[in-house]
Amino acid sequence: MTEKRYFWIKLQMDFWKSPVVKMLRKPSGGDTYAVIYLEMILLSLENNGYIYYSGVGDSFAEEIALVLDEETINVEFVLAFLKQKRLIEFSDDTSFKFTEDVTADLVGSESASARRVRAYRKRQKTIANEQKALQCNTDETNRNLDIDKDKEKDIDNNIRSFSDENDQVSSEKSVSEEHHSVHKPTKKELDERFESLWALYPRKVGKQKARKYYERAVKNGTSDEIIKNGIENYNKEIQVQGTQTNFIQHGATWFGNAGWENEYNFEPPKRNSNQRQLIQKEKLPDWAKNAGKKQQPSNSIMSRAEKAKAEAEIDEMLRRLS
Secondary structure: OOOOEEEEEOOOOOHHHOHHHHHHHOOOOHHHHHHHHHHHHHHHHHHOOEEEOOOOOOOHHHHHHHHHOOOHHHHHHHHHHHHHOOOEEEEEOOEEEEOHHHHOOOEEEEEHHHHHHHHHHHHHHHHHHHHHHHHHHHHHHHHOOOOOOOOOHHHHHHHHHHHHHHHHHHHHHHHHHHHHOOOOOOHHHHHHHHHHHHOOOOOOOOHHHHHHHHHHHHHOOOOHHHHHHHHHHHHHHHHHHOOOHHHOOOHHHHHHOOHHHOOOOOOOOOOOHHHHHHHHHOOOOHHHHOOOOOOOOOOOOOOHHHHHHHHHHHHHHHHHHO
16 A cells, blocks of 8 residues: 655745746736646645546536636636646646646655654654753753862862762763764765765756755765665656656755655556546547647537637737737
C-alpha cells in the first residue's frame, strides 16, 4: 500500500504581483480567474501536477467547473489563457499538467514518514536545548559558591585535592571530546561532494540554490549516501512513470524540499477500465487543443448561439491581454 503524502501550496510574497496573476486579474471578473487558477493547482496536487478528464462533463472545462463549483465559461477562459501562455501542457487528449515554472516555487510535499522524521528531529533539538540550559544553570551555581576562608586546614586541603581531581577529569574529558569531534568539511570538500551528487541529478536547473540547500542538509546531519539514494530513487521513478523532461523537478526545487525524504512510486501507471470507456466516448474539445478556434457542434447543454457568444468573449479577452 502506497504511503500517504501531504501536499501544500506556498504563496510567495509577490504572488499577486506576478505577471501571470496580474494579467488574469486585468479583465472584468479577473479576481475569479485568479481564484480558479489557484483552485486548479490545488486540484492537481495529488496527481503529481496532472488534471485528468474522465468524460463526466461534456467538455474538459465543464468537468473542472463541476468539481470546483465555478462557471464553465470562466474555467474555459482560464484554460485558454494558461495554454496560450504555455503554463500547461497536454500530454494526451485526456490530461494536462502545469509546467515546472508554475509549481517550482508554489508546491511542496512530504511523505508521512518524512513528517514523522521532521517531528522527531524537532523534539530531539528541543531536548538538547533544555539539557544545555540546565548545564549552564549548574555551572553558574557552582561559580557562585563561596568558600569559607576560615575553614580548618585539613578541610582546605581536602577541597584543593578535590579541585585537582576535577581539573584532571576535565582535562581528560576535553582531550576525549577533541579526539572524537566530528570533522567539519571545508568549502572545497563540500563543493567536490556536491558536484558528484549534482552529476547524478536528472534536471540540472538552479545549481547555486541547490548548493546552498545541500550545505544546509549536511549541517543538519544528512549524509551524502542518503541524498545519493534519493536521487537514484527519483531517477528510477522518472524512468518507470515515463515523466517528461518539463515535468521533472528543477534541481533547486528537489534539494530545497529535501527530496531524498520522499517516497517514490516504482509501479507503472495504470488506468481504470471504466474511465477508459468514458474517455473513448468523450474526447477533449477542440478549443482545449487549439485555443482561439471555434468548437465543432456538440451535445453541450449550452445552445449554439450561447457557445458562439462565449467563444467570442474569450477570444476578445485573450486578444486584449496579448
